[in-house]
Amino acid sequence: MNLGRITYGYTFWRNEDWRLTFLTGLHIATFKATVIASGNVTVNGVQIAGGTTAPESTSTHTIPLPHFGGSVAYKISPRWSTSFTALAFALQIDNYGGPLVEMNANLAYQVSKHFGIGGRLKYFNLYLEANGDGGSGASYDYEFFGPAIFGYATF
Numbered sequence: 001m002n003l004g005r006i007t008y009g010y011t012f013w014r015n016e017d018w019r020l021t022f023l024t025g026l027h028i029a030t031f032k033a034t035v036i037a038s039g040n041v042t043v044n045g046v047q048i049a050g051g052t053t054a055p056e057s058t059s060t061h062t063i064p065l066p067h068f069g070g071s072v073a074y075k076i077s078p079r080w081s082t083s084f085t086a087l088a089f090a091l092q093i094d095n096y097g098g099p100l101v102e103m104n105a106n107l108a109y110q111v112s113k114h115f116g117i118g119g120r121l122k123y124f125n126l127y128l129e130a131n132g133d134g135g136s137g138a139s140y141d142y143e144f145f146g147p148a149i150f151g152y153a154t155f
Helices: none
Strands: 003-015 019-034 038-043 045-051 057-075 080-093 096-110 116-129 137-153
Touching: 003 057, 057 096, 096 137
Parallel strands: none
Antiparallel strands: 003 019, 019 057, 038 045, 057 080, 080 096, 096 116, 116 137
């Protein structure tokens, strides 16, 4: 799976130190799946055949996953700031669907007028199901919780 994100934010309230922002955008997910069959044939408790076959099919799907959320930011000093961001969605498109949740607690340092760096504690969970015509299908569940670093540009 490859995953990218683009998000637009609209700040609807701010003062000298605080900022509240509405967020919307897309996570773009590209999935590649391969089906491999395996099994055993047993007669009276004795295995007479078994093994794994070569891949039967490989398919790639690109799914746009819209998200909505919000952010609250606090300016600690002229160069230091902290923020908390939450994004989520639940979507069903054709045979694909599921929820996505992303939360970030950030600490950032403004290096210059237009560039900054920071660190974050990130939680990300994506669960998708691909349902076939018979109502059964494959699922994908990915969860991450841990540190991350980032850079950003302002204008």
